[in-house]
Amino acid sequence: MGCCSGRCLLILLCCVQLITAVERQVLDFLGYQWVPIMINFFYIIMVILGLFGAIQYRTRYILLYQLWSVLWIGWNVFVSCLYLDLGGLSKDSHILSLGVSSHHSWWKDNGPGCQGESFLSDGWQNPQNPELTTVPSCWLEYQYIEVLHCTVQLLISLLGLVYSCYVVGMFSEVEDSYYK
Template identity: 35%
Template sequence: MGCSFSSRCIFVAVCILQLFTVCARQVFDFLGFQWTAIIANFCQITVLILALMGAYLHKRRNVAVYSAWTLFWVGWNIFLVCLYLNIGILNLEEHSVAVNLALLDSYSWFRNTSFSCDSSPGSFLLDSTNATSTCVIDYRYIEVFQSGLQIILACFGFVISCYLIGVLEDDTAEVAYTTAETRKRYDAENLPLVRARYVSEA
């Protein structure tokens, strides 16, 4: 691919880093049956694979799809941050349908691990006022950290992808020019042979 620290290689590195972090997040969302997050993660993984193919094969449309989807991906993760931190009108207890598709027995996997402040199956949300000193890390902060990491990587990838779209336009034109020159050279080399064969048959 001819890297040498080019914008294309930086973009590929960011996409690979995103792919690893999203796959890890997908595992925990599957364990917690967070169905909306599972669908969003699956779409993100698909777009990242398309973006990697676009960067490798000089496909501007694939990179453009990544850029457009990243806007939604950033918005989704900002929504999760506000939801888990109860910012504004968002409240996890009242808007849990946005995460688990109204399945009340599903919640974040981190809620019932050693990082959680509450492992009782009867409650879905742990209010911060009831947190005890035995809590290592509130599971909501783990979810916020994951979303924040995705926001940072996505913003970085979005900036690079916008620049890369303009760069790949020149690369695509160069590839088309090379293909045309190769075809002309092939015709120039084989045309005399075709004429000679036609004359001999006539």
């Protein structure tokens, strides 16, 4: 097996997917976005299964990884449309937090270059109220950061899907030649 075989590249892609998924999971936890937290959790499990499938030559694990990759691609397209307000979706809705809280993307308040300014009246006693804090200047608005996250996930998932199809084909050829 060469260093640049399809199997090695699939293993590398799975490792990169795990790193980016854990990073995304942490940021979704910080923003209390419950639906992405649950979906990211299943995604991490499926990527680990795909990784094990590639390492242990298990076609069924890779097939499960492929199925989840297709669902993951659809999820990232949905999240991108949500943050770009496409197709009747709105980034201001509480879809991602299951409507149980008014929390939003962590990047909304903590994006690159964001400096929060609060507009509190003199009689206001609770400065922790998030409705009274605005973030007027950011280098990149939070919805575009979220869409960039989705785009990176889409590209890695598409590459993983292509290489997993190649690896499954390669494993099938090896199994067919073994039984002949």
